[in-house]
Amino acid sequence: MSVDHADGLLELAFRCDANGRTGLAERRQRFPLRMTSPLYLDPADPGMAFVYLQNPTGGLFAGDRLHMNVAAAQGARVHVTTQSATKIYRSEGQRASQVLDFEVGPAAYVEHVPDPLIPHAGARLSQLMTAEVAPTGALVAAETIAPGRVAHGESLAYDSLVLHTRARSGGRQLCVDRLVLEPGRRNPGLPGVMGDGSYLVTLLALAPGGDAAALARTLDEALAGNSGVVGAAGELPHRSGALARALAAGPIEARRALATAWRAARNALVGLPLPPIRK
Amino acid sequence: MLVVHEILGRRDEPRFAGRRVEPLRVDWDEAAKRRLRRETDSGTDVAIALPRGSYLSDGAVLDDDGRRIIVAERREERALVVSFDTGIPAQRLAEQALRLGHAFGNQHAPVEIDGAEVRVALTTSEEIARATVDGLGLDAVRTEVRSVALARDRPLGAGHDHHALAPGGHGAAASTLLGALQLGDSALPIGRFVHSHGVEAWLSAHQDAGEDELSALVKSALRESVAPLDGAVVALSHRATSWERLERLDELVTAHKLTPAARLASTACGRRLAALGAELTTSPLVRRLARSARDGSTDANLAVVEGALAKGLGIPERDAVLLELRGAAAGLLSAAVRLGRLSPTRAQVILLGLSPAIEKGTAEALAAGDDDLRSGAFELEIYALAHGREDARSFST
Numbered sequence: 001m002s003v004d005h006a007d008g009l010l011e012l013a014f015r016c017d018a019n020g021r022t023g024l025a026e027r028r029q030r031f032p033l034r035m036t037s038p039l040y041l042d043p044a045d046p047g048m049a050f051v052y053l054q055n056p057t058g059g060l061f062a063g064d065r066l067h068m069n070v071a072a073a074q075g076a077r078v079h080v081t082t083q084s085a086t087k088i089y090r091s092e093g094q095r096a097s098q099v100l101d102f103e104v105g106p107a108a109y110v111e112h113v114p115d116p117l118i119p120h121a122g123a124r125l126s127q128l129m130t131a132e133v134a135p136t137g138a139l140v141a142a143e144t145i146a147p148g149r150v151a152h153g154e155s156l157a158y159d160s161l162v163l164h165t166r167a168r169s170g171g172r173q174l175c176v177d178r179l180v181l182e183p184g185r186r187n188p189g190l191p192g193v194m195g196d197g198s199y200l201v202t203l204l205a206l207a208p209g210g211d212a213a214a215l216a217r218t219l220d221e222a223l224a225g226n227s228g229v230v231g232a233a234g235e236l237p238h239r240s241g242a243l244a245r246a247l248a249a250g251p252i253e254a255r256r257a258l259a260t261a262w263r264a265a266r267n268a269l270v271g272l273p274l275p276p277i278r279k
Numbered sequence: 280m281l282v283v284h285e286i287l288g289r290r291d292e293p294r295f296a297g298r299r300v301e302p303l304r305v306d307w308d309e310a311a312k313r314r315l316r317r318e319t320d321s322g323t324d325v326a327i328a329l330p331r332g333s334y335l336s337d338g339a340v341l342d343d344d345g346r347r348i349i350v351a352e353r354r355e356e357r358a359l360v361v362s363f364d365t366g367i368p369a370q371r372l373a374e375q376a377l378r379l380g381h382a383f384g385n386q387h388a389p390v391e392i393d394g395a396e397v398r399v400a401l402t403t404s405e406e407i408a409r410a411t412v413d414g415l416g417l418d419a420v421r422t423e424v425r426s427v428a429l430a431r432d433r434p435l436g437a438g439h440d441h442h443a444l445a446p447g448g449h450g451a452a453a454s455t456l457l458g459a460l461q462l463g464d465s466a467l468p469i470g471r472f473v474h475s476h477g478v479e480a481w482l483s484a485h486q487d488a489g490e491d492e493l494s495a496l497v498k499s500a501l502r503e504s505v506a507p508l509d510g511a512v513v514a515l516s517h518r519a520t521s522w523e524r525l526e527r528l529d530e531l532v533t534a535h536k537l538t539p540a541a542r543l544a545s546t547a548c549g550r551r552l553a554a555l556g557a558e559l560t561t562s563p564l565v566r567r568l569a570r571s572a573r574d575g576s577t578d579a580n581l582a583v584v585e586g587a588l589a590k591g592l593g594i595p596e597r598d599a600v601l602l603e604l605r606g607a608a609a610g611l612l613s614a615a616v617r618l619g620r621l622s623p624t625r626a627q628v629i630l631l632g633l634s635p636a637i638e639k640g641t642a643e644a645l646a647a648g649d650d651d652l653r654s655g656a657f658e659l660e661i662y663a664l665a666h667g668r669e670d671a672r673s674f675s676t
Contacts, residue, residue: 175534175535177535177537178535178652178654179655180507186502186503190495190498190499191481191496192481192495192498192500192503192656192659193655193656193657194657195658220665220667220668224668230484230661231661232662232664234539234664237536237537238533243537245657245660245661245664246661247658
């Protein structure tokens with residue numbers, strides 16, 4: 001399959017109405033980024049909007065530049081996810097790039113829990129995620145990085161993944177997480193880097209006005225003692241939330257680690273169980 | 280091949296009027312050479328063999344066949360141009376000019392002085408050259424980098440060598456070495472060794488890990504976390520010439536230290552080093568760090584303090600980064616020694632064996648800018664996070 005590189009755009013603004021229902025107030029989109037209409041899937045919070053990102057090209061190609069901006073106004077509750085794993089295809093030259101911006105307003109709650117990134121052999125991706133979170137807002141942002149197309153015998157055959165995440169609140173820089181994985185140059189399969197794990201799961205729970213210590217403890221206790229998973233959590237700088245990081249032996253363990261951390265974060269932040277969504 | 284034994288004159292002399300000009304490129308650092316072989320822009324092969332004391336000025340005519348002349352031309356290159364405001368009182372002007380001259384003289388930088396303008400050939404990066412001027416706090420100069428033809432008519436006031444053992448050198452070599460040794464000494468009372476950076480928890484989860492795994496573990500930490508974050512920040516802080524810049528770097532380091540253990544180790548040691556540094560140097564930046572660390576207005580991360588203090592002690596940037604990387608590696612190995620998992624002798628053998636990794640990490644650190652900082656020793660990070668869970672711990676973190 002061959003396509004020209006794409007400048008995809010998805011700008012979404014969510015608002016919460018007087019009945020506590022979050023609706024899509026504005027939407028701008030440009031091929032190949034699309035999304036489903038908001039769905040209301042959580043019986044525990046029937047007003048929370050669930051949107052699934054769709055990319056009909058099936059993944060990220062060399063030279064693609066995708067930009068997604070999600071703004072949640074006061075009190076809005078939004079869950080953003082993907083329909084399936086994001087494949088990153090081989091690149092001979094240009095990198096694929098993806099910019100994800102989240103603006104979380106006062107008392108708003110946003111979850112970004114996508115399926116794994118699967119970097120094919122020779123793939124090159126730069127991702128920048130920025131978050132601006134109001135002191136009373138909260139953002140849960142997760143990321144799972146697969147080693148490659150394991151079923152095809154491809155593992156750590158990609159060229160370069162640069163994942164740069166920056167969070168701010170009220171003009172203050174909260175935290176920066178910048179991962180640069182270049183297996184050909186620096187083997188990640190060493191003690192101290194990936195160890196015995198092959199999947200890397202990161203979950204940032206940002207709640208600048210919340211009880212970061214309690215949040216971190218909840219996440220850490222949930223991650224301890226899962227078989228096939230080495231994971232832990234701790235408080236972020238400026239008590240702005242918690243970081244959960246886990247290395248998982250395989251896709252099933254990675255999915256379980258992610259669900260474990262997400263469940264703990266959701267419970268600590270909004271007091272709700274995981275929604276019964278299916279993929 | 281055309282052989283040139285003498286310079287015939289200058290291209291703007293009337294006798295060469297109407298001749299076609301065939302340029303031969305001669306860079307500033309070649310212009311004083313007596314022997315040079317080069318092709319002109321049109322491909323004429325020219326061998327130059329001039330008498331002693333000749334100089335290939337921009338515009339020197341090397342050959343004339345009646346229709347065309349071959350002319351030495353200087354290529355324009357990037358240079359730092361510092362212009363003095365000559366309207367200020369002579370005493371202040373002299374003081375500032377002397378300070379500038381001393382700074383570039385100290386660096387052996389080739390300079391060209393033309394009226395109130397000093398042009399400095401960029402033999403280092405633009406940033407380092409600019410930082411040299413910025414660091415002097417001169418208020419009567421304007422600095423810019425532009426393309427100029429250097430040394431058109433006479434050689435640059437160029438560098439000079441100090442032979443290591445010859446008398447009359449800068450005399451700084453011994454004292455900066457001593458300063459570096461002191462900064463790298465394990466006796467430096469900053470509490471660096473109460474932190475294991477995840478090594479203690481990692482070792483307790485890897486009871487079978489031997490020397491090879493430990494060596495790989497320390498190498499991972501150097502490559503994925505120490506060099507691209509702390510090492511890079513040491514270099515950036517060494518280059519910082521203002522308090523605002525140092526403060527911004529300090530905030531950036533805190534934002535990158537994602538685990539409580541990493542922040543604790545960095546700021547506890549950094550604050551103690553800042554307080555100590557204020558006793559060791561008169562550097563205003565180090566003293567300000569010590570003050571603001573004491574009153575809590577700055578985190579004073581270790582790498583920031585190390586960079587500023589090394590600069591204050593005259594320790595070169597690269598040496599400061601090497602010190603940080605070596606210190607971190609020694610600290611991680613020392614944790615394994617004190618937990619009874621490695622003999623002190625083997626720790627020294629491993630440490631020396633890590634020299635290539637330390638040098639490679641230093642090169643990466645020196646090349647990094649603010650947006651290149653990264654940290655990705657995930658497994659160690661996870662064990663550092665999990666350290667809080669351990670019941671019986673030897674280390675603070």
